[in-house]
Amino acid sequence: MTSYLTLSGVNKQYGAFTALDHVDLDVEKGEFVTFLGPSGSGKTTTLMIIAGFEDATDGAVEVAGQSLAGLAPQDRNIGIVFQNYALFPHKTAAENVYFPLQMRSVKRAEGLARAEEMLTLVGLEGFGHRYPKELSGGQQQRVALARALVFEPDLLLLDEPLGALDKNLREQMQIEIKRIQRKLGVTTIFVTHDQSEAMSMSDRIVVFDKGNIQQAGRPLDIYHRPQTRFVADFIGETNLFDATVTDAAARRAQSPVLGEVSYAAEGLPALADGQEVALVLRPEQMKLSRDPVPGRMNAAMTVETIVNFGDSALVIGRHGGTPIRVRLHGADVVILKEGDAATVSWTEDAVYVVTR
Amino acid sequence: MNASLRLIGIFAIVFIAAPLLIVVPMSLSTSASLQFPPPGLWLGYYASYFTDMSWLRPTWNSLVIAFFTTLLTMALVVPATFALVRHRFYGKSVANLMMLMPLAVPHIVMAVGYYSYFGDLRLVFSKTGVVLAHTCLSVPITFLVLSANLKGFDRNLERAARSLGATPRQVFVHITLPILRPSLTISALFAFIQSFDETVVALFISGRDAETLPRKMFDSIRQEADPVIAVISTLLFLIVALALLAPHAMRLTRRMLATASRRTTPRDQT
Structure with missing residues (x-):
């Protein structure tokens, strides 16, 4: 596959502050890529550089082999949906969607017809004559999406578009956006700080922190095979245990909490004996029992708190001073109560190592 | 309550x-x-107001002066407000202060200043002089109204328009200007009223040729206390009342038209 959107060595300085530190990224045509990271991590800056609202201090951005350098935002043919939708309040929904066509000298009658078609595609048939303030948040969102797509852009950029919606509507819009994106096949960059949004929508997730790409990969790879401590900690619930590599060739490490531990090898950075690392264990990949389970790796812990969610329960225990979080299915939790001594167990392939 | x-x-x-x-x-x-x-x-004094040139001429003068004051004020304040609200530059806070200065200086002080300064420039007793002086007095209030509105303007609207293919000029014409139109209208109205209302500076520099309505009223009340003054006050009140009620009336008719048209499109229910 060839790269459709290419960022190479993109750097952004604000005085002495480095907002983006030589970012490289390839996005394929039709791909849905999410930029995930905390605020100030550089994800929005990257988006603004692609859109042309910020200039990179250094580096190049290409779409379909064409450099975007020196192209004004209006000449880039990129659709953007902003967090607050940025609908034009003095124009109706249909006129909003017609605007990019109007700027491309499409006749009003034809443009409004195409706008109406697009509104139908996003599920707003018959709402064209309404002004933005007469629409609900979710409807405004759909108008903004229709407006960003009606001129068949080369790229669709979504800047935290679901942040202002309540939970139910957000989940509904996630599905809607995915459906529309698939149908039109438009290459999409989605910016969010919400990891569940990133997980459920993306073909690929790019995790940003402090102006660097920490890791880029498929959602489940990011979740199960984090490459840095930041990614392990930021995505999902995690147990991180400090450890020292005892035998790199045999994939063994010594942890004060877990004892002598074997770890999975796939996708690991090269490690040396004696190297300080952190072991990653997801709460749902561990089990609790009264006694050690033969064939699994075991460690002792004291149950401290049990939080019930109905379908599952989170058990927080301690080994010495270190908390251990284990997620159990609803049915499994009844055998335990707070204050019990228990054994936590796991298999070798659940343990990943990240550098400290 | x-x-x-x-x-x-x-x-x-x-x-x-x-x-x-x-x-x-x-x-x-x-x-x-x-x-x-x-x-x-x-009703005789109404008739005499509308027939007496000594009242109609100052009325006309006031309208002309207020019109050109508004024009000049907007030409100066609109670009200045965009610069002061949206850009950072050296000396910005001083510029901000200068815009508001006429608000702090008593009109009588300004009037004395104009009287002596415009004398040298041969602008005393001319409409041009009054327009220039009134423009200075109108700048602060116009600037305050406009900058408050511009600060609340969502710049993402302009960014969105750019990304949708509009040049900066098209963004201004299609997006920025229409959205700011109500605040531009209101600030222009303030400039107009400020000029139409202004007495002190007009007393000093308007003279006979450029005599404004407030000046004529002031002279009249000192000399004969002509009841025409009450006529003018009543008429001004009526104009203002109509101007205030007009938007309400328009909104009401628009809403009635909207409900009427909505009834004809039953598809639209959600």
């Missing part, structure tokens, strides 16, 4: 409306000078 608060409210309204209750009857008076209560009712 409790009773004493309501009473205070009523008093406040009466206090504010009292001058009107006196001025309107006086304008309908038969007496030869301003007198309350009027000895009899008569």
Whole structure:
């Protein structure tokens, strides 16, 4: 596959502050890529550089082999949906969607017809004559999406578009956006700080922190095979245990909490004996029992708190001073109560190592 | 609402409306000078206002001066406000202060200044002089109204328009200007009223040729207290009242039209 959107060595300085530190990224045509990271991590800056609202201090951005350098935002043919939708309040929904066509000298009658078609595609048939303030948040969102797509852009950029919606509507819009994106096949960059949004929508997730790409990969790879401590900690619930590599060739490490531990090898950075690392264990990949389970790796812990969610329960225990979080299915939790001594167990392939 | 608060409210309204209750009857008076209560009712002073050139000429002068003051004020303040609200530059806070200065200086001080300074420039007793002076006085209020609105303007709207293919110029024409139109109208109205209303500077520098309506009224009240003054006050009040009610009336008709048209599109229900 060839790269459709290419960022190479993109750097952004604000005085002495480095907002983006030589970012490289390839996005394929039709791909849905999410930029995930905390605020100030550089994800929005990257988006603004692609859109042309910020200039990179250094580096190049290409779409379909064409450099975007020196192209004004209006000449880039990129659709953007902003967090607050940025609908034009003095124009109706249909006129909003017609605007990019109007700027491309499409006749009003034809443009409004195409706008109406697009509104139908996003599920707003018959709402064209309404002004933005007469629409609900979710409807405004759909108008903004229709407006960003009606001129068949080369790229669709979504800047935290679901942040202002309540939970139910957000989940509904996630599905809607995915459906529309698939149908039109438009290459999409989605910016969010919400990891569940990133997980459920993306073909690929790019995790940003402090102006660097920490890791880029498929959602489940990011979740199960984090490459840095930041990614392990930021995505999902995690147990991180400090450890020292005892035998790199045999994939063994010594942890004060877990004892002598074997770890999975796939996708690991090269490690040396004696190297300080952190072991990653997801709460749902561990089990609790009264006694050690033969064939699994075991460690002792004291149950401290049990939080019930109905379908599952989170058990927080301690080994010495270190908390251990284990997620159990609803049915499994009844055998335990707070204050019990228990054994936590796991298999070798659940343990990943990240550098400290 | 409790009773004493309501009473205070009523008093406040009466206090504010009292001058009107006196001025309107006086304008309908038969007496030869301003007198309350009027000895009899008569429309003659309305007729004399609309026929007497010594009143119509100052009215025309005031309108012309207010019109050009508004034009000049907007030409200066609109770009200045965009620069001061949206850009950072050296000396910005000083520029900000200069825009508001005329608000702090008493009009009489400004008037004396214009009188001596415009004398050298041969601008005293000319409409141009009054327009220039009034523009200075109109700048602060216009700037305040406009900058408050521009600060609240969502710049993402302009970014969105750019990304959708609009050049900066098209963004201004299609997006920024239409959205700011109400605040531009209001600030222009403020400039107009400020000029139309202004007395002190006009007294000093308008002279006979450029005599404004407030100046004429001031002269009249000192000399003969012509009841035409009450006529003018009443007319001005009516104009202002109509201007204030017009948007409400328009909104009401628009809403009625909208409900009428919505009834014809039953598909639209959600």
